[in-house]
Every structure is written in C-alpha cells, then in structure tokens.
Amino acid sequence: MNKNHRVPSSRSLNAVEVKSKFGAEFRRFSLDRSKPGRFDEFYGLLQHVHRIPNVELLVGYADVHGDLLPINNDDNYHKAISTANPLLRLFLQRKEEADHGTFGTDSLTRKKNTVLSAVLLRPDHNKKKPPVIISLPKDFRPVSSIIDVDILPETHRRVRLYKHGQEKPLGFYIRDGSSVRVTPQGLEKVPGIFISRLVPGGLAESTGLLAVNDEVLEVNGIEVGGKSLDQVTDMMIANSHNLIITVKPANQRNNIVRSGVGGGGGAASGSSGRSSDSSASYYGYSSHSAAASIPPHIIQNFPVGELESDEDEEDLVIEAGGEAEPIRHMASNHSMSSLPRYEPHLNLRTATTSTFSINTNGTLPTSGSSSSLSNIKATTPSPDRAMERGSLEEDGTVITL
C-alpha cells in the first residue's frame, strides 16, 4: 500500500496504444478508448494481428502496479483499456502451454517484487470455467536444504530432508563404524555412525547432499555420540517427517567455503558470514534444554522451534460421522511455538484454519475470558512453554476433508 496509485494521466487521449507480445513476436496497434468493443471482438483482433487464427489464447496485461492480470471477459477488457497509461502491454500465451504453476494468490504481499517477465495469471472470480490451478503445495515444497552454514565448522554439513508429503522414500541405511578424532591426547579412534547405503531414487540420493560413508554427527540437533546404532535408527525414524542430520562428508572437496574465496557451489542459507566463533562450541547443543541459552544469532539462523517443527505432524481425528480433521497444534513441551512453514498448504484449508494460521503468528485471541485459556495457563508449569495456541480449540467447527 505504500505505493501510490498512478491515475492514467492522459484520459483525453482517445487512442490506446497496444503492444502485444506472443512468443518472440510483437504487434503494435491502437484501439479507441471510448469504444473498446466487446472482448470476443478484441480476441479475434489479436488472433488476426498475430496471424494465429486457430490458436486458443490466454490474454494478460500489465496493470499500473506491474501485476500481470488476465483479460478474459468484457469487464476486465474494459478495465484494461480504461487504465491503459497510455500503452497497454499484452502478453499472449497458448492455452495448452499456459503456465499455471506459478500462480499467485495474494498480489498485496508480492506487489513490489513482481517481475513483469514472470508469467503470472490470476483467475478472475467470475470466469466461467475457472481453471482450478492453484498449484498443489508439492509443486514448490522444498525437498532438502543445507542449513546453518554459518555456524557449523566447514567440514560439517547440516542437511534437512523434507519427507512430509513426499511419496519418495527417505532411502538410506546407516551402520556402525569408527572415526578418528583429534583429542588432546592425540588421535583417537572412536565409534561412530555412518551412512552405509543410499537407495536409488530415494530422497537422500536425489538431494545429492548425502553420500555413502558420511559420518552422522547429529540428528535433529542431538549428538549421536555414545548412542547405539539402534538408538540412532529410532531417532531418525522418529524425526523422519522433518529429518535434520549433521554429517561430516566423506568427500570434503565440495565443502562450502565461507570466507568468500572460491565461492563454492552450495545453497548457503545463512545470512551473514559469521564464521570463527561458530565451530564446535555451539554446534553440539541439544535442542530442548538449550533453547534459552544458545546465542541469539543461532536462533536467528536456526530457530529451535524449527528443529522440532510439529505442524507437519498433525494427528488425524476422524469423528463418528467419518469426518476427518487434522488436530491443530497448540503446544508441545519442547518447542517454541512453531510457525507454519508451508503457507500454501494452509491456504487449502477452510476458514477456520486460516484464523488459526493468523493466530499462530504470536497473536492471542482476545477472548481471554474463555475458560479453557485460564485452564491451560494454570496448568502450565513453565512460562517458556508455548501454550498460547491452546485456546483456539474451544468450539471450533469440524473440518471436513
């Protein structure tokens, strides 16, 4: 909203200059602003000037805010003509090739950064056949990432595998082994856990971030030292919906070099180039106990809540009539209130859920008199436990899937 609306300055001009782009070709022509005609005439004109009479088209134009908006009926056609300023830029696409995938939902949040070259279409609400093309969350769900580059020693790599919602198996095996550590007493052989096999086509293999013989150092922030193979297996499976493993890669040549020398090819998520203080001392914290004590910059980069993000672990409750409802999370013992990570996923839900998603952003509902709220407060033994979300449950409607 901080950008002023620019009113078309030359309303007096009768002609609207049109620049129409189809593929690599441009056509320029003009229209009468006072008599734009109907949309189907306009559509025929476009097919004619581009000499593509039998091609089904999607027509879009750039509005004053730089958003790409569709023209598919008389109303938005007239609107486009009336707001042309003075040039009306059209973008034509073949219908069958039309890219629905990058469809925006909320221009307000994006309006600043919308790049015109991005082909975005927004369906109008009164279109006859609305293409239900709000793309599925899986289309841009992350698969894996390297995180905490700035707080880990350069020889280590923290990889996050997003299993949730994927059909792909995690697909790797671990084994016992021994690794050599540098201790004050010299080199010492210590038992360790190693990746022993990657399943072809599995998530672990497809990311390219894990390899056979990589030593596993941590699972979701918990060091595996001193734990048996079975314990580590159980930890990984228990965290499989959001598995974060810190490994010491067997191949150390692909490490990320932070000091800006070579510019290694990695997805550096960290914002800053902090390096020296971050080696071993901070990296072995355990997530649940150290939440308060870890330095602030670590929280910045790798919030503890994210470690145990629970929202993708919603249990499913089916009520008697066969209706199903994901259990909305109120709190967990260890984690801070965790923000929903997948916005699009939430948007698929009905209204109740969106209230929820707003409320989870830290704001408490004002209905403080709700008895369940005081109930929960009274039973909360420690203030750092995030109970705030609990009160939403009181009489929420059942969500049907």
Added chain:
Amino acid sequence: MRAFLEVGIVLYTLVSVLGSFVKTVEHGFPHQPSALGYSPSLKLLAIGTRSGAIKLYGSPGVEFMGLHDENAAVTQVHFMPHQVELVTLLDDNSLHMWTLRGHNGLSELLEIGRFTLTGPPGVTAVLAHSSGELLLLGTEGGHVFVVEVPGFRELEERNISLDQVSSRNLEHVEALQENPVDPDQVIIGYGRGLMVIWDLEKKLAIQHIPATQQLESVCWTEDGKYILSSHSDGSYCRWMVGGQDMNEEEKSDIPYGHFPCKAISKIVQLPTEEGPPFLLFSGGMPRASYGDRHCITVIHGKTHVALDFTSRIIDFFVIRDGPQRTDPSALVVLVEEELVVIDLQTEGWPIIQTPYLVPLHSSAITCSHHVSTIPLKLWERILAAGKHQNAHYSKKPWPITGGQNLAPDPPQRDLLLTGHEDGTVRFWDASGVCLYPMYKLSTAGVFHTDADPNDNMNQGTEGEWPPFRKVGCFDPYSDDPRLGIQKIHLCKYSGYLTVAGTAGQILMLELNDEAAEQTVEAKVVDLLQGQEGFRWKGHTQLDIQEDPVMFPAGFQPFAVVQCQPPAVVTALTLHSEWKLIAFGTSHGFGLYDYQQKNSVLIKCTLNPSDQLAMEGPLSRVKSIKKSLRQSFRRIRRSRVSLRKQHLQEANARLEAELAEMELAPVQRKIEARSSDDSFTGLVRTLYFADTFLSDSSHNTPSLWAGTNGGCVFAYMLRLPSVEHRADEPVTAQLSKEIQLMHRAPVVGIVVLDGHGAPLPEPLEVAHDLARAPDMQGSHHLLVVSEEQFKVFTLPKVSAKMKLKLTAVDGSRVRRVGMAWFGSSRTEDYGESGLLVLTNQGDVHVVSLPHVKMQVQYPCIRREDVSGIASCVFTKHGQGFYLISPSEFERFSLSTRCVVEPRCLVEAPLHSGCSNQHQSQPDGASSTHRYINLEVSLMSRLSWIRTPN
C-alpha cells in the same frame, strides 16, 4: 469449568516423593546353580551359581546374597563348622571367605578374604575342619595343603605331600573327610581309588585302603567305625576302620548291577536312633536303560526308592533332628532347576513345599500380571483353593529354620500372577520377600488336547526295578503350545478373572469355593469381518470340550471366546462393573458381554496389504526352517563335491565366507513408517473409561483401542440400566478415530480426570477404596506410543501437551504403568506418575498430567531383551522383571513401598570366635549387588491446584 487458579497466582512447591531406585530382592530359583552347602548349626542353606553368585537361605524371609567379583562358577560351598563363616571355591581356583556380619541389628553377607594356592595344581577337594581354624585343600597333583583360616595362612609344615603317602601316582585328591569322633584323623581319597587315613597331629598315615575302582566319594560313618566309598562303575564299598592291615573290603555292592552302571557320585550313610540306618546315594543307574535319569536312591530297612528328578542333580544333604540330632528328618536335593525337600519321617516320604526357591519356570513364563492390595476376602478364598491343591504335600514345617526375619509385616496383600506355556496361571503371594505359591489354575481342562489326562506323576508299577518315583515339579515340556497364556486380567473386587492365550482363546473365570461341573459356553468371533484375500496359515483353534467338565474349587471357567483367525491375543481388559471384556489380536478387536454371553462389537483393524499378519506366525517359522535347511544342504553339497579333492581348501573357503559374514556391517534402514508396514493392525492396548467422549456435559462408558500403526479407536458404549442389564443389549458405536502421524505403536491409553489423576479401576469407588474421579473438570486423554507421550483434550480431541522420547534420545517405550507414589513422610500425600521402561532398559518416571520427565534410572541391561519384555509394574511404584527364566528381580521406585530382606543370623552358642572379624577394615569387604541410587534432591516443580 474454572477448576484452576487464575493465571499468575501460581505456587511452586518442591516435592521429593520419589526417593530412590533400589533393586530389593530376587524371587525364584537361582539360574544355573552349581554348588550346595548347609550349616547344621546355623540351619542355613547356601547355593552357589555358575555366574559367581552365592545365596544363603534360612527360615522364610531370611535371605542373603553375595556376588564374587570374578565372573567364575562357584564349584564348592563349605560352612565353617559352628561359625558364621563360609568358604567358596570358584572354578578359577580361588577361595573366598564370607561372613555374616551384624550391622544395625541386621546381618549382611560380606566377603572378608580371598586366597589362591600358589602354583598350578587346581583345588579339587576342600575340608573345613571342625576346629574352625583349618582348611584342608586337596589338589589335582595329589597333595593336600593345610591352610589356617580366617587369615588364609598356609601351614607348610603340615602339608601332606604325595610322597609321604605312596610312591605311586595316585592322581588328584577326590575326597577329604574328617573322622566324626576323632578330629585329628582325616581320610584322603585319591582318584585312582586308594584311600589313606591320615593323622593330622602325628603327621603320618594310619591306614591305607586299596580300592581298585575310580573313586567318586567317601563317607565316614557317624560312629567312626566304617568308611563308605563310591566308585565310577556304580559300586560302593564299606571298609572297617582300625585293624592295621585290614585291606579287605567288608562289603561291596553294585546296587543296580548286572549290566554296566553309571558312577555313584555321592554316598551318605546315616544312623537312626533305633532301627536300620539310612543309605542315600546319587547315580548308579544302569547305563544303557536308565543312564539318562537323574536319581537319588534312599534305602531305609526294606524301603528302597529311587527318586527320579527332572533335571541334573547338583548335590544333596540330609537334615537331622530328634533328641540326639541324629535321626534324618529331611532330604534336601538341589537339582539344576529346583530345590526338592523330602520328608523322611512321614510314611511315603512326601515332599515338603518350599516357601522360597520355587521354580517359577516349571513351565516357561509367558506373561505376568500384578494386582496390589487384594481384599482380605478374596485373598482367603484363593488361599483356600490353593490348600485343596497342596494336599499331597507333607504337613511338616519347613526344616531350614536359621536366622530371624525382622522385616515388618507387608503393608498390603499383593498378588503376582504368572501365565505359563502349558496353559496354567500361577498365583504368587508377592507381598513380602518370599514369593510364595498360593494357587495354580490350569486352563487345559477346557480344551481337548493330545495330553493324556491320566499321565500321573506316581505311576510306579509293582515290581519295577529300579523302584522309581518321580519328584519335582519342573516340567518344561508343553503338550500343546496353543494353550500358552498371553494376557491376564483379574478384578480383585469381584473375583472375576480373564485369561487369553496363544490360539486366540479368551476364558472368563469366576472364583467358586466348591468343586463344580460346568459346561463352558464357547463363542467364536470372526475378527476378519469379511476382509478378502486372507489365508491364515498359522495354528488351528483349540477344540472345546463339549461335555460338562468337573472343575476343582478355585477359578472356574464359565465362558470362552475364540478369535477367528486363532492368532495370539495381544491385548485384554476386563470391566467387572459393566461385565464386559475387550480383547485384541493382530487382526482386530472385539467386545464381549459376559453376562449375556454374546459379543457386542467386532472391529477388524487389518490392513489389506499386510501379508504377514494375514498368514500367521507359522509361515515365518517355516521360512526360517527352509532357509536353514537350504544352507545346510548347500554346505553338505559343497562338502560332498569337494571331499575327493581338497577338503582343506573347502574348509578354508567356508571359514572365509563365515569371516566375511561377520565382517559385513550391520546396517539399519532409515525409513519413515508408512501405513503399509506389517502388523499395523495389531491391537496393542485396550482400555475402558467412563468419560466425556461426545460432549463435555455427559460422561459415557467408552472403549479405547490402540494399534501398532499408531491408530486409536474410541467407541461409545450404551449399557442398559441395572434392572435390564440381563436382557437389553449393550451397544457400541464408533465415536472417534485418531491416527497419530508418527505412526508409532500405541502402548498405553489412560484417561485423566479433572484433577489430572487417572480414572480409578472399575468397582474401586464402589468399594470406597478410591476417591471418585473428578467429573466436573475437563478430562484428558493420554496416549502413550512407543515414541511419544501425548495429552489430548476431551471430548474434542486436540493435542495439548506432548513429550517426545525417541526423537530426543533414541529410546523407545517398552512397558508403561500407572503408579501412585506415596510420600514416606506424610501418610496421605502422594501423586500419580507414569512408570516407563524403555528398550534401553531405563526406567523413567513421567509426571501427570503435564507429561514431564522426572527421573531416570538404569534398570535392566539393554541387551536383556527378555528381561525388558517381562517387566511388570505395580500400582505402588515397584516392579518385577525376569533376570533368568526362573528368577524375578524386584525393584522399587517408591520410598514408601520397599520390600527387601531384613534378617539377623546369630552365631551358634558354643562358638566364641564369631565376632573376631568385626575389626576387619571395611576395605577388605565388599557388599554386592544391591544398587542404591539415591537422588539427592529432586527439583520437581509441581503446581498446586486449588478448587475454585
């Protein structure tokens, strides 16, 4: 609804109600016993085991235990005559001196010294001299060393070397015995057969007795006039003592002769006040026909009995009483799996029931169930039923009476029920230190089995030789594995018992004080509910006896449910107030109304893609067998083909293959659980609760079921009013289904009332034994999975709190139980807690209702999978687990409920030297085994709630 204080006015209080973790006592029979000793003056029995433990038992409740630091088997135990010391010999050739030292009015068993003979020859025979100051040690080399005790000082000048006795090689010293009438004379028996009577004072041999057969044991008769020797060919000889060159044996006999016999390993002859002496010996059976029997023969006058034991004989001794303490009164036999005591003074030599050391594993234990605070009425009825069964036992009191039991009377009556492979359920008095058998229930009578009902223990036919008599109750062979008991639930208020077994059978039993003939009504329940594509390849269901069956007084079955397919029952619960039982298998669960005797609900939980659950257990066994067979065949084939050629080469290759197999690393697959995993439909837990299932104003009866796939089903039950209970049907309606997203098996479901306390057991409130649950506040549902503890609100199931276990430390929940922790200081204060045993063998206490981890103790070794699986928690913060097939270890987490031996043993009167070791520095002693981990300060934050 405002059950709690306003936010902000919150009180913290420090509570240390849970004090410590203590392993208190071991119940049952020691695993792998290897030595037996007895002190007639202390009246204490000592048993040494192959794992180096030494256990002392006196009168019931008097128990001591010690553990040698060396992990070596105890081969011999000898009490020092008339003292409180005992000496143990281990198979690493070390000798250890133990004493019972008084401390705070109680005795404790302490090791006070150890000794190893210098030089290689091993000790083969030990004689604790009656002076109490000497030990004679016979060795492999044939020398006898004399050692002064308790200091273990070798008296070199008194040693009896082989060349002082004979110039021949006589092999090792097999036996050492003291002359009962002249302590200066000892007899040394050598392996080759020669025996020498040696005078310790004069240091010379008095007499040589030239037996020719390999010597097994020597016995000097009470009057000192004769020596009995037993030999490896099954013979024994009697020799006269005295005459200078009386080298003739007076009498020689092979009692089970003609054909070659096995060795007589020990022989004892004891006189009686009047009448003929007792002759007892072990072994000597004809090798070919009865070489596999474990027998002790007792001959008294014309009576001759070969006691036939079910396991190997370790050792035996005879207890004597009467005015002169000469008459043999009881024969105590330690066999590998039990202790048998035979009353020698009552006609027929009946067995005296042992108050401790009972073989828990007489048939393998398959499950256990603990019930606390049994009402006196039920207790007495069970005891009475048990008395009927024990009619064949001797009426004599327990003859081993040493020591005083100073433990206070147990505060409550506790029952431990064990289910066994042969279909029996045994009821044990678990209130005190002695796990005393009360009653035994057999469920086999309900079914047709292959077992011959007339298979009596004493089937000795007239004129049979040797005259066998079966003794002992250890009988590990099950006639039909389908009879095995898997789940038990007893309602202590109503006396209803339900047990479930391996072949999907569920029995409802009722306590009846009279024997009665009953026709058991059977109901077959099809848990598949039309599920297609199923083929059960497991065992068939048991056949029910259709005719009325006579049941003895005690628990008598009146209804049987048979699951179809007949898979093992994995969950069982009983609600005696509603008269319902719920049961589950790997295919589904059912609800049965035992008043109307019909089934109310059947739910199939099977996942159609789950092949393993569909086929049943046997197919997997088959495949293992098959693969074994194949690998054997492969090996044989390779051997046959290569025999002609290079056998060595083949062996080398085999070895290399084996080595490779060992070197191949153990891998673990990391994969998220999916709904297609095997056995996701297996029902792990069932729970009845009267709670708010559908709306927050009306509580209704409900049934909850949790599966292996992390699914919880909740059914609302409608029960007719009391007056119509018998004719109107009970109905169940699915109300909720919760799928835990982490899909870990659900191992426990509990509903917490408005105060955060678990709902009481059925009928508990009706009997005024529990506070009525708070029905005003909101109830909560606690779901315990193998990985997490989760609290949900009710009636609307939304997650409220959780505790992740596996994600944080990699351990998984194996056992879970609710416990009430009473404070040891104030009588009426206490808290409920959740006891959790993990697959790492750790015990955790989790507070309720906040599910916060409170304390953690190491309890069982993580490798001890069967120990972890056998663990059972009591309602008062104690627990039991099997440390061997035959022994329960008892542990306590509560400061108020600790059951441990407290006993005192005083030195015999005519011994003046019992206290001389008290000045020994403590450094030389070591107490063992009892781990006592004190928690210094438990900073438990608890929130005080006040009603508003």
